[in-house]
Amino acid sequence: MEPPSPPPPTTVRRNPPRRARPPPTPLAASAKPKPSSALSRLLDDEAAAAAASVPPAPPPPLQEERLKVFLRIRPIPERCKPESVSRPTPRKDPRRKQQPKHGDGPREQLCCLAPTGPNSVALTVPRSKLADPKRGRTEVFDGFSAVFPPVSTQLDIFAQVMSPLVEDFLGGKSGLLVAMGPTGSGKTHTVFGSTRNPGILPLTLREILSEGKGERILDLLSDAAERVLQQSAIKGLQEVPISNSTDAESLVSCGMLKRTTAATNANSNRSQCIITIRADHKSSDTDCGYSVLTIADLAGAERERRTGNQGTRLLESNFINNTSMVFGLCLRSLLEHQKNQKKPLEKHFKNSMILNVKPGNDDYVDTSFLLRQASPYMKIKYTTLDDSSDLASQKRSNASLICQESKKKRKVHKPEVLVVERKETMDTYNITEVSEKDEEQPVFLNSELPRVSRSEAIMTNFARALWTVLKQYKSKLLESENAAESMKELIRDKDIQIMELKKELEVLNARCSCKSVPITEESSVNQDDSVLSGQAVRSLISLPKKSDLGSCDASVDNFHLVAEEVSEEFSCHGPEKSPVPCILKGESDSCDASSISLIDEQEPCSRGSKPEKSCHPDAFDPKFDTEKGSTKVELQMLHKELDRSESFTEQTSAQAVGLTPVSGHSDNQSAQSLAEHDTLPCLKTERISLSPQCTSSKKATLEHSEEETEELRKITVEDKDIQKDVNKREAKNPESLNSCLQVSYDTQGARSSQSSLQGMAACQKKPGDLDPESERCEPAVEKAAVKHDGSQAPDQKNDPGGMMVPCLQKEMTSPAKAAKDPSKGSQAEKTADKRKEASANRPGDTKKTSRRLQPAAAMMLKEFIGADMAVDTKREERGKPLSSVETGKSDELIRLVKGGRPEY
Ligand SMILES: Nc1ncnc2c1ncn2[C@@H]1O[C@H](COP(=O)(O)OP(=O)(O)OP(=O)(O)O)[C@@H](O)[C@H]1O
Incomplete structure (x- = not known):
């Protein structure tokens, strides 16, 4: 089996042979050293003689020479040679067939580099470094000045x-x-x-x-x-x-x-x-x-x-x-x-380079x-010129380079610049070159002018466009600055408004906080109730006001309006309460008194056509009817109070009928209970109506007040019926009525009065006989009266008339009644004078009607007195007084009502 043939080598030729003349190597042709100095001198002398006989030749032309690169390949060290190479070649066995191998031979096996000519070498990639062993690769490097083998x-x-x-x-x-x-x-x-x-x-x-x-x-x-x-x-x-x-x-x-x-x-x-x-x-x-x-x-x-x-x-x-x-x-x-x-x-040398290489495969x-x-x-x-000629040639070379650069610059710059550049390069130009350039300049300028002018036009247009854009930006900037200034002014105005509102709120808060304290500490009615009542309301409305600080201005205005109205409403009845010798403790007491007076005032207002209206001194005030704005609020509060009074009356009557110890409460307790049950809800309602967000509810409340007025009228009619029953009962059993009235006189709270009223109603259930219920009723009422007396305040004890006295005195201010009873009339006149004086002394008095509490029992008494007065009027008209039977009232009762505490 024959071994595979070696792969065809791929030869890459680098630096192919040049046409440049070979380097002058007179000594290179022979490996011998330079001839002896004597021979050299001889040769030199001969050359000099020949040169002297020859006319001077022109300067040699510039001859470009390349850098001489020599390559010397050192021999492979003996230690690196394999034994087969170093050992003598063994005797060949003729019987053994020699197997040819790729790169066979010691030299080919060990060396990767071998000269291929006087100026070239071949570099073969060792098989161990081949990616594909089947394909060899050889590079031929040519162009060396000389290659020295090992x-x-x-x-x-x-x-x-x-x-x-x-x-x-x-x-x-x-x-x-x-x-x-x-x-x-x-x-x-x-x-x-x-x-x-x-x-x-x-x-x-x-x-x-x-x-x-x-x-x-x-x-x-x-x-x-x-x-x-x-x-x-x-x-x-x-x-x-x-x-x-x-x-x-x-x-x-x-x-x-x-x-x-x-x-x-x-x-x-x-x-x-x-x-x-x-x-x-x-x-x-x-x-x-x-x-x-x-x-x-x-x-x-x-x-x-x-x-x-x-x-x-x-x-x-x-x-x-x-x-x-x-x-x-x-x-x-x-x-x-x-x-x-x-x-x-860079300064380069006319030099040579010798490359030393090792040809071994390991050195590949x-x-x-x-x-x-x-x-x-x-x-x-x-160049092969000497330094002097090199210097001149270098200058010329530099001049040519500068000239080339100037040409390029002239293409992009204006003629003025070109002149300067030309001056700058004058030092390196020789005169001949400069003159040549000067001759070429007009042609160059003529060709460059259109392009320059076009560039100038483009730049001019660009500058104009840029200027326009900058102007627009400037105008926009000015507009933005003006807008910013206007916004700043607006913000300043808003800040001022906010500060004013804050100050106003602070003032209101200060008033509420300052004036709410005296209400709790100074509960006496003797002080200026006009301020006190207004403060009480303001203190109550302070909470929603504080919580609504961020509400709109309209809400704040509503708040002020309602607050003023309520304040005025509370202030108008102060002078009338001032003579009341009752002591109210705490805010609830004052509110209780306020609510009571409101009920009392509501009666003549709601019963505008009734004769009781004329008994009130302020009822004759022509301004009374004109103060409808404040009256609406009063009506609202009054209706609320009446609703609660009715419910309270029902509760009290139920208690009275059941003989529960209702009267066991002290005055303070009853007042507090009233405050808890009646006054506070009333004021809560008012608080809601004072809320800035509840103006609509306020209107609804005012509309609702008319319905309540109708209910009040119904209640009044019922009271009249009850009054008639009482009259009948009085005619039959005066003692029972006296006892009931006594209870109502001794109690100043609405609850006691209502209890007595219910007691009377209970007694009237079975007129004519003393049924067990009435018998049980009397002790209960008496007991309540005793306990109530015992719990009365000292001032109240000193005043035997209690609260009913001023109430009755007020009723006695009727002109007819004053004429009937001079003494009582004088007392009523005194009271009216006091009211007028208080109203006159009160700053900013709007002469509104004063309101006082009159429970249902007192209302009945009013009816009773009114009927009596009507009878008296008839009797005067007839010229003779009527008997007690005719009037339907006992003298004792009349005396009690008109004079105060009954005498036993
Ligand atoms: N042409 C040559 N013939 C015989 N021996 C050589 C030849 N070239 C180099 N050597 C031997 O190789 C060895 C290394 O050579 P040298 O020291 O000159 O290498 P180098 O290139 O100078 O190394 P370095 O760069 O490390 O100095 C020396 O012992 C030197 O005698």
């Missing part, structure tokens, strides 16, 4: 690489040689060599100094002093003059000893070594009078994995690689500059990298 000697390298530079150097031209390659590739071996096999530098020194052309050698680092790099030059380098090669070699040896080296896996140098040789030329045809030859032995790029460096060695590797990279960048910069003249022009990566990296460098071009 068998090349040091003299070969010197003859082809260094000798031309030395020649130029001795001729006053500077030169540079750089050895570049991976570590262990033979750079140092190439540059320095050994004693037995000297490298480029020793051979150069021998060439220069033996030849006697060099007067001195520039310094190799002679000490370890630190130097400073200034503007691409190391300053402070020590220069040691040398006169012979021995001194030069000893000096180089001293420098090499100080070179940083370290033992690594590659045993490489750890520094970049640069040897500079300067030669001064006395009869110099150069501008600077000297030339410099620089030989650099760069530290080889290292691979960390292979060197195994750590710590300091690793840092050195980084430094070396970085400097190598920088050097590579410099070379690349030269290349880029040649491609694009705009890029900064490094070799491939170097070749790939250095391959473009071969395209770097430089």
Whole structure:
């Protein structure tokens, strides 16, 4: 079975052969060193003679030369060769058939790099590194100045690489040689060599100094002093003059000893070594009078994995690689500059580069990298002129570059700018060029003017549009500022209004808080009740008012209106209550009294057509009917009170009938109970009506008051019927009536009066006989009367008439009654005078009708008295008094009613 044929190699050709002339390598043709100095001098003399006989030739034209890149392939070390290679070839067995293999042969198996010509090499990818082992891949690198196979000697390298530079150097031209390659590739071996096999530098020194052309050698680092790099030059380098090669070699040896080296896996140098040789030329045809030859032995790029460096060695590797990279960048910069003249022009050398590579398969990566990296460098071009000519050509080159830039700028700038630029470039232009440019300028300007004018028009329009937009923004900004100012003023006005409202509310709160206290502390009716009553209402309405601080203005106005009305309503009856010697304790007491007076006042108002109305002094006030606004509120409160009085009457009557100890309550208790049951609900209702949100309910309440008025009239009719029954009962059983009336006189609360009334009603159930119920009724009422007397306040005890006295006195203010009883009439007049005086002394008195509490019993008594008065009037008309039988009332009862407490 035959082995598979080797895969066809894929060849990639880089840097194909150039048409540029090959580098002048007079010594390169032979591996021999430069001929002897004597021969050289002879040749020189002959050439000089020939030159002298020939007329001076014109200056040589500019000749572009490329950077010389040499490639030296070092031999594979013996230790790296396999035994099959190092061992002698075994005797072939003729019987054994040789099996051909891909890359067979020691050289092909070990080496990945092989020269394919004088200027090219082939790099074959080792099979171990192929992705597809069946397909090989070979790269051919071409374009080298020379390729030195591993068998090349040091003299070969010197003859082809260094000798031309030395020649130029001795001729006053500077030169540079750089050895570049991976570590262990033979750079140092190439540059320095050994004693037995000297490298480029020793051979150069021998060439220069033996030849006697060099007067001195520039310094190799002679000490370890630190130097400073200034503007691409190391300053402070020590220069040691040398006169012979021995001194030069000893000096180089001293420098090499100080070179940083370290033992690594590659045993490489750890520094970049640069040897500079300067030669001064006395009869110099150069501008600077000297030339410099620089030989650099760069530290080889290292691979960390292979060197195994750590710590300091690793840092050195980084430094070396970085400097190598920088050097590579410099070379690349030269290349880029040649491609694009705009890029900064770095001073480049007419130099050579020798690449040292290792051809082993293991070195494939490094070799491939170097070749790939250095391959473009071969395209770097430089001129072969000397420095003087270089300087002139450089100036011309710069001038041409500036001219090109100016042309480009003229296309985009105005003519004025072009003139300036042209002036700026005058220094670098020669006169001829400038004159040529001046001739071309009008044509250029004529072609540029339309474009410039168009650009100017565009810019002008753009500026106008921008100006218009800015104006619009400015106007909008002004409008916004005005709007902001108006809003600020509006906010200020609103703040002022809010402050005023707050002040008003504070005043109202202060009044309510200040005036509610005296109501609780000073409960005596003797004080100014006009203020007290108003304060009581205000204190009650303060709560909803506080809770409604955020309500609308209309609500606040309603609140003020209702508050004023109620205040006035409460203030109007104050003077009438002032003579009442009752002591009310606490707010509930005062409210109780207020509610009582309201009921009393409501009666003449609701019974406007009744004769009792005329008995009230204020009823004759013509302003009474005009105060309907306040009367409505009074009606509302009155109806509420009447409703509660009715319910309370029913309750009390039920208690009286059931002989419950209703009268066991003290006056205060009864007053408090009234306050709890009657007054507070009444005021609560008023509180609701005072609420700013309840104006509609207020109206509803006022409408409802008319219905209540009708109910009140019905109650009055019923009272009249009851009164008639009482009259009949009185005629039959006066004692029973007296006892009932006594109870009603002794009690000043509505509850006691109602109890007595119910007692009477109970007694009237069976007129004519003393049934058990009536018998049971009397002791109960008497008991209540006794207890009530015992619980009376001192002032009330001193006043035997109690509350009924002023009530009756008020009834006696009727003109007819006053005429009938002068004494009582005078008393009523006194009371009326007091009222008038109080009303006159009261500031802002609206002369409204005063209201006082009159329970149902008192109402009946009014009816009774009214009937009596009517009878008296008839009797006066007839001229003789009527008997008690005719009037239906006993004299004792009349006396009791008119005079006060009955006499037993
Ligand atoms: N052409 C050659 N012929 C014989 N021996 C060589 C050749 N080139 C290199 N060597 C040997 O290879 C070894 C390494 O060479 P050298 O030190 O010059 O490598 P290098 O490139 O300078 O390494 P580094 O960059 O690490 O300093 C040396 O021992 C040297 O003698």
